[in-house]
Amino acid sequence: MSETSPGHSPAPHPAATPTAIRLEERALIAVAGADANHFLGNLLTADIAGLTPGSGRLAALLTPQGKIIADMLVFDASDDEPLYLIDVARAFAEELARKLTQYRLRAAVSIDLLPTETAIVACLDAPAITGEDFYTFPDPRDSALGQRLYGPAEAIRAATAHLRQGEPATYHARRIALGIPEGGRDYLTVDTFPHEANLDQLGAVDFRKGCYIGQEIVSRMEHRGTARTRALCVRFLNGFGVLSGAEIIAGEKILGKIGECVGDRSIGFIRLDRLEEAAVAGEVVSSGGVPIAIEKPHYARFVTRSV
Known part of the structure; x- marks a missing residue:
């Protein structure tokens, strides 16, 4: 069935050149407030309680029948107050924000779908990118997927100007070579x-x-x-x-x-x-x-x- 042995070595992916890729097909939802951790933990599949500031996890919201409504990356951006950033396919973002709002009830949380001016950038094969005007997190799915940057487009553009500016196809080639699926692109x-x-x-x-x-x-x-x-x-x-x-x-x-x-x-x-x-x-x-x-x-x- 396969031309290679059934080992578990990392899958091949394109040659390593430090690259920044803006992913305009992704959207960002901010969930903040005293109950944010407990609120998300009661809804999503992942261990949200185990997140610490600067870390993230892949997660999903399911139907009562156990099927995926949306898969997403959830990052703990808390500082003085609890704040979680949800990176989700733009095609699912409005429905996800609506469902989160529907489940909010009396929880002390705010749920905001951030404007399209908020950039989402994947940095592949690059040294750590940091800045005071945007958020940076390692991709929790695989280290070969590098970092995710969130914030004002101009600030991120300036911080990544020394990197090659790539196209989304480069990111997806890496992701697919690693065998990491995304809802809406790879499966219904x-x-x-x-x-x-x-x-x-x-x-x-x-x-x-x-x-x-x-x-x-x-x-x-x-x-x-x-x-x-x-x-x-x-x-x-x-x-x-x-x-x-x-x-x-x-x-x-x-x-x-x-x-x-x-x-x-x-x-x-x-x-x-x-x-x-x-x-x-x-x-x-x-x-x-x-x-x-x-x-x-x-x-x-x-x-x-x-x-």
Whole structure:
């Protein structure tokens, strides 16, 4: 199934050149107030209580049925007062802010969708960028994704002027090579459980904390080991990808679907049992008529005999 051994070494990614990339497809929500930590901890999948100023975690808000409404990065920007910054796909931002407001009830929190003038910048392969006029955090998903900068565009532009100014495709190429999916780009959020997007493998689900929306379903899936679909790294063997959403097949069976493609790389959401059956049968796995190689992301701890 894969042209490489099933080890866990980091996935390849583009050559390291210090680069700043503005991600205009992302939006920022600020949650502040005395109850902010407890409020977010009761709603989101991650351990928000364990955050300290300057740290962050991947997290998700789920439906009561345990499916993802939105995945996000949550950072503790607290100083004198509690403040959390939520970095989320712009397509989900208004709905997320509305749902957070809906759940606020009497909690002492404010919820603000920040204006589009607030820049969100990913810095790859760069020394630590700091400044008094903006926030800087390490990306909690993988050190290879560098830093996230939030604040006035002019201030961040000045602080990163010595870096190459890159395009979002460079960031997504790195992310995809690492096998780190994002909702709305790689998978349909309303159809996907956290395990299927590897959120449990990326530190986005805390199985020890108290209740959050959808917890019962997610905990049952974890303890019964019923997660059959996983996000895996895909490489197209002819050098070109296919359209996002294309089916992954082996013989006459559909194994899963392709996420966003950059170059010859993508993330596939694949049924592990069917992938193992294809491996035993010696069947070629392909998508859009193109043979593909499949690898397990370097961070993944789940067990599979096929990659």
